[in-house]
Amino acid sequence: MSNTTGEIFKVTTFGESHGAAVGCAVDGMPAGFAITEADIQAELDRRRPGQSALTTQRKENDGVKIMSGVFEGKTTGAPIMLLINNENAVSKDYENLKNLYRPSHADFTYEQKYGVRDFRGGGRASARVTAALVAAGALAQKYLKEKAGVEFLSHTAAVGNVSVKADVSVLETITRAQIEQSPLRCPYDGGKDMEAEIAAALEDGDSVGCVVRGLIKNLPAGIGEPVFDKLSARLAAAVMGINAAKGFEFGNGFEAARLRGSKNNDPFINSGGKIMTEQNRNGGALGGISTGETIYFNTAFKPAPTISKSQNTTDKQGGAVQFSAAGRHDPCLAARVVPVVDAVCAVAIMDLFLIWRAYARD
Amino acid sequence: MSNTTGEIFKVTTFGESHGAAVGCAVDGMPAGFAITEADIQAELDRRRPGQSALTTQRKENDGVKIMSGVFEGKTTGAPIMLLINNENAVSKDYENLKNLYRPSHADFTYEQKYGVRDFRGGGRASARVTAALVAAGALAQKYLKEKAGVEFLSHTAAVGNVSVKADVSVLETITRAQIEQSPLRCPYDGGKDMEAEIAAALEDGDSVGCVVRGLIKNLPAGIGEPVFDKLSARLAAAVMGINAAKGFEFGNGFEAARLRGSKNNDPFINSGGKIMTEQNRNGGALGGISTGETIYFNTAFKPAPTISKSQNTTDKQGGAVQFSAAGRHDPCLAARVVPVVDAVCAVAIMDLFLIWRAYARD
Amino acid sequence: MSNTTGEIFKVTTFGESHGAAVGCAVDGMPAGFAITEADIQAELDRRRPGQSALTTQRKENDGVKIMSGVFEGKTTGAPIMLLINNENAVSKDYENLKNLYRPSHADFTYEQKYGVRDFRGGGRASARVTAALVAAGALAQKYLKEKAGVEFLSHTAAVGNVSVKADVSVLETITRAQIEQSPLRCPYDGGKDMEAEIAAALEDGDSVGCVVRGLIKNLPAGIGEPVFDKLSARLAAAVMGINAAKGFEFGNGFEAARLRGSKNNDPFINSGGKIMTEQNRNGGALGGISTGETIYFNTAFKPAPTISKSQNTTDKQGGAVQFSAAGRHDPCLAARVVPVVDAVCAVAIMDLFLIWRAYARD
């Protein structure tokens, strides 16, 4: 259950790490919009393994095929099925995992829930399934950019104990090009220190956690639905649905919990005829509805649980087991999860944007 | 839009601060379950204003009536409509708000979205609408407690700069009685310091933010649906939908972002024949599915934006305005938002629990 | 479950025949639209008992109150809760029904499903719950009429063995005023014979079935969603959800099953510059999407199962029982179910209309 998201822009994903394919059906894409496989591939390439020394050296082409819903280069209004065939899926590598519960993976809970478990590379619980979301998100990103100028500019804000706080004026200047120049997708000066943090973890056969900052520009005012689809709540659900996500804070987030109201409140001002907040401390939404200012939030990702270091755990019978992961794995999720954050946010906002448009005509 | 939540346990809320009533229709409550108005009232009384010096002295009885779906003391399977008539709603108090945008309130965004705005006490954006959620949550809490032993034990964990970290072994011992003994609903020793923080803010005509810790005991393993209804994602959305919520972290949350994998990973152990994690660092779910261990998370609430202190803002024409709120307001949301956190979590989990049960029979 | 309908125009109903009230929460009504209780009451009065000798003489005022979502006469975008308190609900009348299963009523199936049953007047299975739908439909009808000129003109087309076939050119001329002039809501000459059929049934302590013809004018082309929300399918579900509905045929319906393709096919013609079908045999939709022509369909309603005549059935223990209904009941549903058909169609189309509008902007 629950492999479909959205009210009128509906994305259904399918596939598992070592099955035949992963992919999605995108239902509710407006008709007559030009879309190519290259548009989608560009986003998938941002998520692809092997981009730099900071990511796993596993080789996956992640080539996407548009299987339906596009005719003569344009969307037809029919669902768009995007298929990414799995390659390099040597399942025998995973026979040794069949009988044990890897620490901080979903092996145990899937087995509790379903009775059976596809133990090949995590099956449906693998981060590989986020490729389907990136593909769906590429459609939403392209549409929102072309039709409304909305841009998704998530980036790495912290790795382990190295973090960069950035006030809103800095966030306003960040571009996709800046983000992509950094192998870590960190547009700040501190990026090099973060890379060192990752290199050190890698050297130790270990992994390290990270914070990805979500950033969305040019979203019109009025997006988001009270009570249960607040913009902040939809983005929280979207991001917390990504593998390894542990936290979400919107605007100044947990800092707000430490402040007094007189300090946290953000007066409206008249800025050259435009009414807006003085400092956008709220993160671009109030009462769950966008203000028209820049959206920003932080998301915490735990260190990838797959590490080379030896670990203790149990097998299915409860027997103690020592275990260490073979092969190369992501020492830090940051670089590759940035496009996933962009994607899930674009999918959520596309839905809210279309709903808003249904009502905006009166 | 979006005043209904849930897949098969559906809660629809309605009502605004100074309309005739607030309430909800709860659809999907199992039949034959004993429920009384007193059961629901008990939870509403936890949210009611005027409980202590720490909360607003506004007088509201919040008396709930069961309008449908219960016959001879038992649920019939029909939707249960719960109605809370509004009293003490002197709308003229709000005429002065009609033309201005209160800082960090939803006045501006509602007007951007809807063109019109019910300016009486925040209208639909008022925290008063959470009373309906508390009523719905009371049904879910009672059912989950009686049928599966699940308990919802949210409580205050921080106010301003006073906070209490508590490891899982402490969390395991907390009871509802302990929580209710404290006017702040803080079962920790630090509660008195937090109360002082609130008193100081109140004296300054100010408000202060807080962290509420979510705590859920005895949830069976297997609850939560990948990919888009992960337990963590559903709870995030539920909590971020509460007025003034700014952050959510599941298990060790943002701390995980600072750790190495070898430190954050939590081995499975055999504890007297039961397979479980060594430390429950994950917060009781892996891959979005409950492990059967205690669920815990933190949620950040900003300081209530309504304060007595004078503030600057603009009116609808963009003119500068000075403004200070009359009357008594909540200096800190903590005490009254705790039952709301319990309620929204209970509503979300009731839905996931029933879905789980649909599949658990095979 | 399933007391909510609609994707973005969501109507949730609640209440049972002899509970405190029936009503609904309408979520997704565009903001800034003028609506009064009188607007809604006018539609409820069409459904009210006691309008003529053809309907039950039971006395119910069905007075509706707008409980939320309207401020200073206009919708605010918040859910609109409409409440109809139950009067004249003398429950003791129903004690004798507690232990038996009335023929062709839902007593048996509710008990099978829920274990418990509200036996007072049918409880949630009573046709009284359609009052809530009529109230919700009044909002949709008013909006669609004012914003797009859409009119809902259902009417009685047959009673027992008296029926009127009408070709599309006749349907095009029917007005709401014509329908309302007839106590049976039958705008055709044959109406008097139908009334005689009802009078005869009434005299015999019996009831009689009927066909209501659905008729919708001025619906724009492009409404309806393939694959699962075809206009015809949504209308079918809406109408088949009404108590006592037994059949639905869209356009020429079952007649089409008897025809050859060369006879049933309906060529497109150029009518003064407008492309349209020659005869609108399809009923105003092709492939589930409106053509822009008049929508029509037939719906069959069984005779009301409550009759004065003595009937055999069993009690809950399986013992044979003789039973006859006391009081006055509807000898034919036609007159009072016409506004219900209008209402459920308006609710369904309002949803499809708003979805269409979300996409129509590009």
Added chain:
Amino acid sequence: MSNTTGEIFKVTTFGESHGAAVGCAVDGMPAGFAITEADIQAELDRRRPGQSALTTQRKENDGVKIMSGVFEGKTTGAPIMLLINNENAVSKDYENLKNLYRPSHADFTYEQKYGVRDFRGGGRASARVTAALVAAGALAQKYLKEKAGVEFLSHTAAVGNVSVKADVSVLETITRAQIEQSPLRCPYDGGKDMEAEIAAALEDGDSVGCVVRGLIKNLPAGIGEPVFDKLSARLAAAVMGINAAKGFEFGNGFEAARLRGSKNNDPFINSGGKIMTEQNRNGGALGGISTGETIYFNTAFKPAPTISKSQNTTDKQGGAVQFSAAGRHDPCLAARVVPVVDAVCAVAIMDLFLIWRAYARD
């Protein structure tokens, strides 16, 4: 929009007649259930063209591949993507259709709705997309048969003017084997006359309409949800969503509209200790909930609009055009639509069955 159906058993379909593939993602299939491609293929083969002289001689293998959600022969709880690659899709055949609106096809309405149109063989509006439903339905049919003994036994009941009425006692005896022995899937004696009706239409370069009778055995009592998901309403929507469907009547349907209540009412009787209706005139449900007796209904399908005979219509500019379809087409939908009716009913009932099970445990 609206290419997903179901609340917890969700089927999303995609694909168009001459795209790369058609298929579906089935979400909510219980885990641990054995399923093979052969299970699904068997149902697809019932829908495949070229089975007899009564169907189009077009050659399509419709070979299905399970692309996800099954591991070691069993469902895993992950979505099951079923892919049917399109073959024999010579798109150039359709260039001549690009500029005209075929009578009683969806060409015109798709163009009105979407602006663009995939003119190759009807695109998304083609009956070919029902193959995806048949595949999804095969999963539901197998599950419901094995777990609850539910059988889906739709069959042809009329072609043109040749029809067979059958009372419930006859329906009770029909088996899948009987249905499959007839090329027309008509288990009645009248089947030969119906075949002659089709042969005559074919000889004239014409097509002819049909009635398919839905028949479902062994459905437990209690399935179906009031108010908006009545069993009858869900089946109506499911069937009316099939291409060319024009009518639906549940149980005695339109006949009920002609009867008196005393004649139509169906007393409960005690049949050897089991309480049931005397004649099951209702069709196996009352108040929208199954009685535990046999479910039956009729569905009308119009004659396939594609015929060899020359027809008039217009082109996109409104110019008059003469047009006749090349190639071989289905002279009657009956034989091939029977498995589609089974499939959509199985999908709808699987959803209702799982929802029922969520509540049935108390």
